[in-house]
Amino acid sequence: MTAVLGSRARVRPWSRRPVPRRGRTSRTPGAFAAIYRLMLRNQASIGRVFAVMALGVGAILLGAAVGLQHTVDPVHDGAELINRYGLTILVPVVTLVFSSSTLGDLIDDRTLVYLWLRPVNRLTVAAAAAGAAMTICLPAVTVPLVICAALTGGGIALVGGTAVAAAVGVVGYCGMFVALGLRFKRALVWGLAYILLWEGYVAKASKTASRLSLRAYTRSVVSQYTGVRLDQAGLTIVAAVLVPVVVGIVFVLLTGRRLKKTAVD
Amino acid sequence: MTATAARTGAIDLGAIGATLEPRPMVEASGVSKWFGDVVAVSEVSFTLGAGVTALLGPNGAGKSTMLRLLAGLVPPDRGELRILGRDPRADIAVLRRIGLVPQQETVFDSQTAFEFVHMAGVLHGIPKPDRAAKQALALVELEHRDPRRLSTYSRGMRQRVKVAQAIVHSPRVIVLDEPLTGLDPRQRRHMTRLFHELGDLGCCVIVSSHVLDEVERFGSNVLVIAQGRLAAEGDFRAIRDLMEDRPHRLRITSDHPHQLAGHLLADGLIMGLELIDARSVVVETNDVHSFRRNVAVVAREIGARLSEVVPLDDDLDSVFRYLVGRP
Ligand SMILES: Nc1ncnc2c1ncn2[C@@H]1O[C@H](COP(=O)(O)OP(=O)(O)OP(=O)(O)O)[C@@H](O)[C@H]1O
Ligand SMILES: [Mg+2]
Numbered sequence: 001m002t003a004v005l006g007s008r009a010r011v012r013p014w015s016r017r018p019v020p021r022r023g024r025t026s027r028t029p030g031a032f033a034a035i036y037r038l039m040l041r042n043q044a045s046i047g048r049v050f051a052v053m054a055l056g057v058g059a060i061l062l063g064a065a066v067g068l069q070h071t072v073d074p075v076h077d078g079a080e081l082i083n084r085y086g087l088t089i090l091v092p093v094v095t096l097v098f099s100s101s102t103l104g105d106l107i108d109d110r111t112l113v114y115l116w117l118r119p120v121n122r123l124t125v126a127a128a129a130a131g132a133a134m135t136i137c138l139p140a141v142t143v144p145l146v147i148c149a150a151l152t153g154g155g156i157a158l159v160g161g162t163a164v165a166a167a168v169g170v171v172g173y174c175g176m177f178v179a180l181g182l183r184f185k186r187a188l189v190w191g192l193a194y195i196l197l198w199e200g201y202v203a204k205a206s207k208t209a210s211r212l213s214l215r216a217y218t219r220s221v222v223s224q225y226t227g228v229r230l231d232q233a234g235l236t237i238v239a240a241v242l243v244p245v246v247v248g249i250v251f252v253l254l255t256g257r258r259l260k261k262t263a264v265d
Numbered sequence: 266m267t268a269t270a271a272r273t274g275a276i277d278l279g280a281i282g283a284t285l286e287p288r289p290m291v292e293a294s295g296v297s298k299w300f301g302d303v304v305a306v307s308e309v310s311f312t313l314g315a316g317v318t319a320l321l322g323p324n325g326a327g328k329s330t331m332l333r334l335l336a337g338l339v340p341p342d343r344g345e346l347r348i349l350g351r352d353p354r355a356d357i358a359v360l361r362r363i364g365l366v367p368q369q370e371t372v373f374d375s376q377t378a379f380e381f382v383h384m385a386g387v388l389h390g391i392p393k394p395d396r397a398a399k400q401a402l403a404l405v406e407l408e409h410r411d412p413r414r415l416s417t418y419s420r421g422m423r424q425r426v427k428v429a430q431a432i433v434h435s436p437r438v439i440v441l442d443e444p445l446t447g448l449d450p451r452q453r454r455h456m457t458r459l460f461h462e463l464g465d466l467g468c469c470v471i472v473s474s475h476v477l478d479e480v481e482r483f484g485s486n487v488l489v490i491a492q493g494r495l496a497a498e499g500d501f502r503a504i505r506d507l508m509e510d511r512p513h514r515l516r517i518t519s520d521h522p523h524q525l526a527g528h529l530l531a532d533g534l535i536m537g538l539e540l541i542d543a544r545s546v547v548v549e550t551n552d553v554h555s556f557r558r559n560v561a562v563v564a565r566e567i568g569a570r571l572s573e574v575v576p577l578d579d580d581l582d583s584v585f586r587y588l589v590g591r592p
Contacts, residue, residue, distance in 0.1 A: 028387070028388060028389070028390035029390070030387045031387065031388050031390075034384050034387045034388060035388075038373060038375070038376070038384065041375040041376070042373070042375055044375075109371045110367070110369040110371050111371050111372060111373055113338060113365070113367050113369075114372070114373065114381075114385070114430065115388070116338065117336060117338075117360060117363070117365055118360060118385070118388035118389055119357050119358055119359075119360040119361045119388075119389060119390065120357075120388050263338065263339040263340065264333075264338040264339070265338075265369075
């Protein structure tokens with residue numbers, strides 16, 4: 001019988017290698033990069049890219065339509081468009097699609113085990129997932145919205161406000177929806193329910209509920225930049241920028257914690 | 266850390282203990298796991314050292330659940346698990362010394378075989394993931410230069426990639442859930458040999474299967490699990506005898522079946538019989554070995570032609586039911 005392992009076994013007596021001490025998990029250089037790259041590649045499906053491009057082209061067309069009307073107050077109309085379409089639909093829906101699937105897909109097809117089995121800090125996995133989602137979503141929503149804002153004729157304040165609002169929105173929503181993908185089997189449905197029902201209806205009813213929806217913050221950014229009064233948008237610029245970022249970070253931490261405790265299929 | 270290590274501040278002797286003292290590499294004590302109302306694993310205890318151990322049981326017996334418990338993928342509801350003296354769920358550092366081939370076929374479809382195995386090496390923090398990935402793929406006879414994505418791989422090829430990712434970091438405890446499914450006979454032999462060599466190197470290799478013949482080739486140590494309980498444990502031959510040491514029913518087809526059965530009964534080789542038709546009878550025996558040895562002899566003595574002897578309940582299920590039902 002010929003040996004399968006051959007000389008390798010003699011060179012490396014694997015069975016004699018000691019077990020690393022407890023808690024020694026951080027010494028996996030390249031773990032973040034490897035997981036991040038994997039997540040990016042997993043996300044690049046034709047269907048998703050196409051859907052996102054359609055939404056982006058929609059934003060640009062709407063912006064052009066508003067711009068061509070030459071209204072009396074282009075700043076106001078532009079801000080309303082960015083608010084109603086960009087911050088209400090485009091930003092949350094695109095981030096939902098790409099974020100909830102980072103970990104959610106791995107759970108659905110039972111490949112999470114190949115990340116979970118490794119001695120990698122669970123927070124690294126969560127951060128890589130959120131990082132990959134943001135890498136895709138930031139350009140996917142910011143670029144069309146900025147073009148849209150420019151086409152409305154709302155000026156540099158609207159363009160700047162839109163860029164900042166979209167970016168902080170992406171950070172907040174990405175963290176939130178990565179966590180949602182880990183927590184729920186039908187994360188898309190739950191995410192849409194949050195966007196449409198909570199942010200769309202409940203948040204309008206009370207001030208507290210409004211503070212608990214990210215849209216209030218992204219709107220406030222646009223409102224503060226342009227001086228246009230928008231519905232449920234009375235927050236200071238500092239709060240409006242900081243809170244979504246903090247929300248994103250907190251949800252990444254929660255995702256790491258949940259990964260640690262989760263039962264893997 | 267052990268007291269010695271604390272004093273010297275150097276090597277943690279407790280961690281290398283497995284090679285210095287015969288401490289078990291895998292320890293399960295009173296482990297139970299249930300999913301809702303379903304008890305998947307119930308009060309299972311065993312210890313394992315180096316070498317190949319087969320985990321044998323019919324579908325739904327709880328093999329995969331047991332292996333997932335060992336790898337720390339799920340927490341036990343009761344009892345304790347220790348891998349190399351550590352709790353694999355509480356202490357993820359011990360994952361560096363564990364390799365797992367899960368039962369599911371899915372892998373990262375967007376990657377190539379090399380990328381998949383290389384990534385496993387990187388995440389395990391090994392110093393030369395490139396070289397290790399190439400070696401691991403060579404061990405399962407896959408080409409590391411293959412540019413195709415894993416989505417195009419056949420079932421058997423995926424199975425081999427899964428084995429490669431489980432050994433790329435030279436683990437000490439290797440857990441494989443039905444690793445031979447989808448492999449052709451030559452690959453089966455190759456894998457079986459690989460598992461044995463790993464066992465001989467001092468690794469604790471645990472392989473699950475629901476096929477008795479397969480287990481025979483895995484080697485001598487067997488854990489039989491049925492309905493979540495450990496039904497038998499020990500040497501393969503002892504377990505095989507245990508399985509055979511029970512009433513067996515066989516159908517005999519012959520030109521003089523009744524006469525033949527009468528003689529077998531008179532000789533004490535069978536306990537009971539049931540006439541089926543003019544050519545066949547069903548007999549029951551408690552000692553299937555001596556029955557098989559002697560049935561042809563008796564037939565020859567009385568001048569009967571024996572066309573067929575078919576075991577009626579040799580399927581594993583009935584064997585397991587019998588084992589579990591034992592007091
Ligand atoms: N995640 C789960 N949720 C609910 N029930 C489960 C889960 N995993 C396993 N079970 C149940 O636990 C029992 C044991 O399942 P397990 O997969 O461990 O069996 P097995 O011996 O591996 O079977 P097979 O040979 O078919 O792979 C089965 O009744 C199964 O339905
Ligand atoms: Mg199974």
